[in-house]
Every structure is written in C-alpha cells, then in structure tokens.
Amino acid sequence: MTQRKWRVFPGNNRFYCNGLLMSSTQVAVFLFVIVAVIVTACLFFAFDCRFLIQYVHPGTIPLALIGLLGAFYVLMFLLKAGCTDPGFIPRARQDEAHYNQGLGEPDPNTTSTGYVGGTPSKYRTVEIHGQQIKLKYCVTCNMFRPPRASHCGLCNNCVENFDHHCPWVGNCVAKRNYRYFYLFLVSMCIMGLYVMSINITVMVLASRMVGFVNALKTYPATVIEFFISGFAVIAVFGLACYHTQLIATMKTTNEEIKNTFRTSQNPYRQHNVLKNFCITICGPFPPSLIDRRGFVKDEEHHGVDYGATNPIMMDPEQRSMQDTADTSSQLPLTTSTDNN
Amino acid sequence: MERSGPFSKKIFIQRDYSYGTAVRFSSEFPQELRGKIGEREFQETIDEINVIFEEAEAYNCQRYGEGCLACLTGYTIHFCFKTHYQKCTERAARYIQERNYHIFERHGVLMGDPMDRGLRCIEVNITYDGDQ
Numbered sequence A: 001m002t003q004r005k006w007r008v009f010p011g012n013n014r015f016y017c018n019g020l021l022m023s024s025t026q027v028a029v030f031l032f033v034i035v036a037v038i039v040t041a042c043l044f045f046a047f048d049c050r051f052l053i054q055y056v057h058p059g060t061i062p063l064a065l066i067g068l069l070g071a072f073y074v075l076m077f078l079l080k081a082g083c084t085d086p087g088f089i090p091r092a093r094q095d096e097a098h099y100n101q102g103l104g105e106p107d108p109n110t111t112s113t114g115y116v117g118g119t120p121s122k123y124r125t126v127e128i129h130g131q132q133i134k135l136k137y138c139v140t141c142n143m144f145r146p147p148r149a150s151h152c153g154l155c156n157n158c159v160e161n162f163d164h165h166c167p168w169v170g171n172c173v174a175k176r177n178y179r180y181f182y183l184f185l186v187s188m189c190i191m192g193l194y195v196m197s198i199n200i201t202v203m204v205l206a207s208r209m210v211g212f213v214n215a216l217k218t219y220p221a222t223v224i225e226f227f228i229s230g231f232a233v234i235a236v237f238g239l240a241c242y243h244t245q246l247i248a249t250m251k252t253t254n255e256e257i258k259n260t261f262r263t264s265q266n267p268y269r270q271h272n273v274l275k276n277f278c279i280t281i282c283g284p285f286p287p288s289l290i291d292r293r294g295f296v297k298d299e300e301h302h303g304v305d306y307g308a309t310n311p312i313m314m315d316p317e318q319r320s321m322q323d324t325a326d327t328s329s330q331l332p333l334t335t336s337t338d339n340n
Numbered sequence B: 001m002e003r004s005g006p007f008s009k010k011i012f013i014q015r016d017y018s019y020g021t022a023v024r025f026s027s028e029f030p031q032e033l034r035g036k037i038g039e040r041e042f043q044e045t046i047d048e049i050n051v052i053f054e055e056a057e058a059y060n061c062q063r064y065g066e067g068c069l070a071c072l073t074g075y076t077i078h079f080c081f082k083t084h085y086q087k088c089t090e091r092a093a094r095y096i097q098e099r100n101y102h103i104f105e106r107h108g109v110l111m112g113d114p115m116d117r118g119l120r121c122i123e124v125n126i127t128y129d130g131d132q
Ligand SMILES: [Zn+2]
Pocket: A138, A139, A140, A141, A142, A150, A151, A152, A156, A157, A158
C-alpha cells in the first residue's frame, strides 16, 4: 500500500497533478486576479501596441516587448506565490509528539483558563542570540512552534516565518513564497504604471487624429485597461511600500501587527538594509518540508491519526515505552518490551 | 523493573536556535546514548550535519547571483535544476546513512534523516539489549 503523502496531508489544501502543485481551498479570488492580468495584457497587445506600431511608428515595437516581458514576470510571480508550499511544517507523528510534550515547561496560567479534558497548553523557552524566546506548543501540530512560525487557521497548519494569509493569492505568505509575493507586488505596480502611461500616450495621439470623444469611442479597450491597471496600482502600491519597509527591518507582517519586538530588539535582524533585501529576494531557497510527492511509510500511516488520542503528559520512562508499542492507546503503559 | 529481551527507544535531537532560525541541531550528548556510542562520534556527526546546513543557508555572492538568475528567468529555472539547498539536504541524508552504516548500526543506534521530520529534529532509534 503505497500512498503519496499529499493524500494524507492534514492541512486545508488542494493538490493537483499528483502533488506537483498545491493551493489553498479558496482559489476564486486568485483565479480572478490571474484572469484580470491576462485579459489586460491581451487588450494591451491587441489594441495599444497595434495602434502604436501601425499608426505611430514601427520603432515602438520594443514597448510591446517590454510589456510582454512584464506580463510574463507578473504572471510567474503570481503563480509562484499562489502555488508554492509557503513553508508548512509537517505535523509531528505520535512518537515525536510524546517526546515533544516532555520538553515543555508547565504554564501556571493556563490550568485555570482552559483545556480541562485535554492537554494543558505549554511553553518552552529557547535562547536566540542571547534573548529568551517563548515557543508555544501547537496542539494541532503536536510540536513546539519554531521561532517566527505561526499556525494559520485557514490552512490549518503551522507555517515557517508566517507573514499573513493572503486572500488575493489564495495562499499563506511565509518563508518559501514571501519573495514571490513581494516581487509580484513590485512587478504589478511597475507594470500597472507602465500600461497606464502607454494608455495615456495612445489616447493623446488618437485625440490629435480624430478628437478626444472619437478616440474614446474608437479605443474602448484602452479605457478598460486604464481602469483595471489603475485599480491594481491603487490596491498594490501601499502594500508594496509596507513590505519594502518590513524587509528593510527584517520583520514579518505578523510580528509587526502583534508588535512582537516592542520591548526587545529583533533577534532575527541582519546587519544592513541592503543585505536584508539580498537575503530576502536572492537568498537560499529553503526546500519544501512536507514532501508531498513522497510515499507514506507504514509506520507513519499509523501516526497520522492525530485527533483521536491527544498525547498526555508522561514521564520519560513511560514515554519511551509507549513509543515502542505500535498502536499505543490499546496497550497498557507498563508494557516495556518490544517483541521483535 | 525487570526487563526481558531487547527493547528500543526513540529520542529526538532538537534544534539549536541560539544562532537564530538557521537550521542547526543541538550537539548536546543525550543520556540515552551513553554506553552505546562515544560522545565524540556523536558530536562529530551533529557538527558535520550543522556544517552542511550552514553551507545550504550561507549568504554569499554566488548564492545571490543564483537567486538573481532564477528571478530573471521567472523561476522557470527551478523546473530544470535542483537548488543548492536541495543538494545540501541530500548530502546530509547521504552523510547520515554513511555514519549509520560505518559506526552507529553495529551499536544498535540508527539516526534518521532530519527532512523526514521537517528539519525540526533528528530521530535516533536506540535498541538496547534486554540485560541492562
Ligand atoms: Zn500548528
């Protein structure tokens, strides 16, 4: 029984082409954005570029080529941002979950507030560049969330370097696709302004030939493009500026909103602004951790059943014994031998 | 407590975050391995794994150049070539296999590929003889 891992992936995601591509479950807005970009690009080539080349000067062909290249980048960045694994952290299997529980420090505050029947919420403190950072235990993923990771409620999985869940690209924006998202914002901004400036040029030149009102009637596509691009630029420009500032200070939106570093220095910050940009945009490409095209091993298959048995706090002695027992919940805890 | 027959135990070597979120594993020697393998051999292994991951995540002009090139091709280049990071994770997996084969296995210790656990930890399977 060999099953690809994407089939048993517990988060809220859709997979296509046998796990090659993935997206979140809400893709309507994402598809709308793709269609809007393609339609605008087609109108731009079919009307504006043709007008410039035919009626103005054949030397304007490079303007069309720049548009083609720009459209390619916008679409590629958009598709990459939407269809890349943002950096999901695979959930811990039972054996590891038991072990992880033993690492936590009991938290006195949570015993009074919640988790009556289940696991008490726990923390673990680690030191990063000399700063104490609290890692929270994720009850869904059965592990202590790594620093900067957060659990996305929509994707229902922990994500590394969580920035935000973006409805426009229909995906989480995090460690693995942040650069695509940022490049999409910037390229969209530039291309929007580019298309708008060509639209204005076409309108001015056409007005000289046939008058403004007739120009509007003859080239309605130019007017449509102008409004789509204008809307896109308005929507994206502020966001692009905001993320430029975040990259310069090496923060995520999540940390900025929660004001994580109000009392302490950001321990993840690099040396200078230029280096921060280089690392974010041209730095190493971390691999996908969920191995969605890999095959499920038998041992893992048993561990996938997360909800039913929430691991309980045990002392290390008992923990190790439970690890050796295969389907642990049925067997008594005192079984200390593994008959192999 | 009386024990009969061999039994096994899993431990998970945790990440060391003291240098930030870069992938590093703690080279602190786990008590469970005492008497099975030497402390030096264990630390050597973890150090080598850390070096491989440090190289995978290193920032230098060559990496920036590769990143820029990939960006200029609209990241289509990644359909054809493996990233430097992927090569490094594969190298780490090969290294661990080698260490298992040459040193650990005969002492009843089996180290797993950290990628199997999402780079959160390294799984170590220890088999004890029953008579201890
Ligand atoms: Zn989680």
